[in-house]
Amino acid sequence: MANILKNAGSHKILAILVGLKGESPLELIELCGRTSYQSRDRITPGSAEKFVEMLRNRGHESVLEHSCMTVEFNNVSRGFTHELVRHRLASFTQESTRYVDESNFYVVIPPDKDESEKIVELELPDGKKIKISFKEWADLNEQMYRGLRKAGWVPQDARQILPIGIKSQIVVTANFREWRHIFKLRTSPSAHWEIRYVMTNLLKDVQKRIPVIFDDIT
């Protein structure tokens, strides 16, 4: 039976780039940024926050590219990942539907929808009509996938009937400037509910972990 996921998309931060001498991401950015005016002698405890805030406010975002973050996303749909991979300045590794068997699949559905409500009328080959729910359709889809696999179809062929809502896992690495861009686009009210939900949670998380860099994005 297919499994239903509602508001289950989540993130896990795998890495945030710091300096070899233990500099925080902000200190690393300050160290790099002060190359311009040869002003590293002005580095003091606490100066990094003010320096990075100045860069951010003046729009000197290229300096923010000196640190980056790697994030794993779980229980997100292929629709979500397809939107994410449009961000060309990031690096991605994603679960393969060519090689991974999906005989027990999970589907992400809109949180406000009832997967058990029989709302769609189907006409069967014998002309008989039945009403089915999203969940029943997902179960049929899963049976079809399994049947194709049993008949000898390899995952990369059987995947052609998988829904775009199927669960996936993806790992993304991007520099802070690109993450700022992704957050601005993907947490806005015009973004799709799934990516908006997951990215808003990630944004709140990084605002707590890394001061200044993402604070101006609401």
Ligand SMILES: Cc1cc2nc3c(=O)[nH]c(=O)nc-3n(C[C@H](O)[C@H](O)[C@H](O)COP(=O)(O)OP(=O)(O)OC[C@H]3O[C@@H](n4cnc5c(N)ncnc54)[C@H](O)[C@@H]3O)c2cc1C
């Ligand atoms: C609400 C919403 C609705 C959308 N609807 C659709 C849709 O209907 N159809 C569709 O196809 N897409 C759609 N998209 C995707 C959108 O068109 C972009 O592909 C996606 O948001 C990535 O944005 P980007 O190109 O700015 O970012 P990135 O690829 O992350 O690039 C970051 C920035 O780098 C610069 N850059 C990157 N590559 C180049 C380049 N080759 N040349 C010059 N500058 C470059 C640009 O300044 C760019 O903003 C939608 C996106 C959103 C947020």
